[in-house]
Amino acid sequence: MPIARVSSTDPDPDTIARAAELLRGGGLVAFPTETVYGLGANALDEAAVRRIFAAKRRPADNPLIVHVPDADGLDVVAAEVTPLARRLAERWWPGPLTLVLSARPEVPSVTTGGLASVAVRVPDHPVAAALLKRARVPVAAPSANRSGRPSPTTAQHVADDLGDEVDLILDAGPCRVGVESTVVDARGSEPVILREGGVTREDLGLATNGSVRDLAASPGTRFRHYQPDCRVVLAPRGEAPAVAQAERARGAVVAMLASVPAPPGVVEIGVAPDAQTLASGLYDALRAAEDAGVDVLVVEAVSEVGIGRAVMDRLRRAAGTP
Ligand code: TXA
Ligand code: MG
Numbered sequence: 001m002p003i004a005r006v007s008s009t010d011p012d013p014d015t016i017a018r019a020a021e022l023l024r025g026g027g028l029v030a031f032p033t034e035t036v037y038g039l040g041a042n043a044l045d046e047a048a049v050r051r052i053f054a055a056k057r058r059p060a061d062n063p064l065i066v067h068v069p070d071a072d073g074l075d076v077v078a079a080e081v082t083p084l085a086r087r088l089a090e091r092w093w094p095g096p097l098t099l100v101l102s103a104r105p106e107v108p109s110v111t112t113g114g115l116a117s118v119a120v121r122v123p124d125h126p127v128a129a130a131l132l133k134r135a136r137v138p139v140a141a142p143s144a145n146r147s148g149r150p151s152p153t154t155a156q157h158v159a160d161d162l163g164d165e166v167d168l169i170l171d172a173g174p175c176r177v178g179v180e181s182t183v184v185d186a187r188g189s190e191p192v193i194l195r196e197g198g199v200t201r202e203d204l205g206l207a208t209n210g211s212v213r214d215l216a217a218s219p220g221t222r223f224r225h226y227q228p229d230c231r232v233v234l235a236p237r238g239e240a241p242a243v244a245q246a247e248r249a250r251g252a253v254v255a256m257l258a259s260v261p262a263p264p265g266v267v268e269i270g271v272a273p274d275a276q277t278l279a280s281g282l283y284d285a286l287r288a289a290e291d292a293g294v295d296v297l298v299v300e301a302v303s304e305v306g307i308g309r310a311v312m313d314r315l316r317r318a319a320g321t322p
Contacts, residue, residue, distance in 0.1 A: 002167060029166070043139070057146060058147040066107070066139065082186055100184065144162060
């Protein structure tokens with residue numbers, strides 16, 4: 001499998017150059033960001049972008065996020081950069097925030113899923129930064145998982161889902177944030193959250209005098225997502241052990257991910273004392289439960305504040321109860 005190990009703080013220039021050349025030549029390169037691993041292709045190369053959709057088995061009407069090295073990249077893909085977008089970019093980039101703006105005509109409709117808008121972000125990871133700088137083309141990159149599966153937070157997750165369909169996987173170890181970027185429509189005068197993520201609603205409110213519009217669904221939220229090959233059951237706070245025991249009593253092989261250790265007879269997938277810890281290990285835990293061969297993974301709910309909102313959004317989808 002084409003995996004190149006790179007330092008997460010000081011990536012080897014030759015490896016980055018090789019990855020950048022692959023992107024420039026229409027290839028697919030999986031690379032780490034602070035949120036999850038992305039499956040990258042030249043965003044302006046229709047054939048290359050089509051390969052992303054094919055590798056992921058992604059519905060054609062689910063648009064991609066275009067990654068650029070810095071805020072100057074906004075003008076390369078966006079037709080109109082609003083004052084709100086400038087302000088949010090200034091405050092949050094590089095970082096886990098994606099801005100939706102009207103698209104320039106050079107961005108092919110395969111990248112935007114046929115929409116007149118484009119999603120763009122500057123990731124906060126030295127490997128992604130080096131790659132984007134060296135590639136000198138905007139890079140479309142969805143999460144590097146098979147469509148519908150939990151997102152990848154390690155190179156191994158990418159290899160497990162996409163293996164030979166990727167030309168190169170840059171492996172810089174696990175991702176820090178663990179849930180994807182917050183997607184915000186920045187075409188108006190106040191941010192509209194399309195997907196909860198690494199930049200919290202509270203943070204966005206602080207940057208915009210409290211004005212954040214309610215969630216409007218992004219195209220991606222229509223589809224089945226984040227689901228491992230076992231049932232996921234959300235337990236109310238404090239009740240995970242009891243819910244796990246009840247599932248066991250019904251004859252299921254059960255795993256648990258909660259703020260307390262698993263009771264006897266239940267596979268402990270992880271102990272996450274707070275929402276941030278849960279976020280960074282969440283997708284790995286979903287895949288670990290699947291690897292452990294259990295029937296059910298019981299996950300304890302967290303309060304919907306801060307990063308807890310993004311975590312609960314992903315958990316509801318994993319459980320199939322959004
Ligand atoms: O953290 C992230 O955002 C990761 C890393 C790799 O950057 N990428 C990621 O991409 O999560 P993906 O494709 O898995 O999710 C992109 C989301 C989808 O829900 C998609 O529908 C939405 O962004 N999106 C993309 N373009 C859009 C647009 N023009 N308008 C509205 N939503 C858009
Ligand atoms: Mg995704």
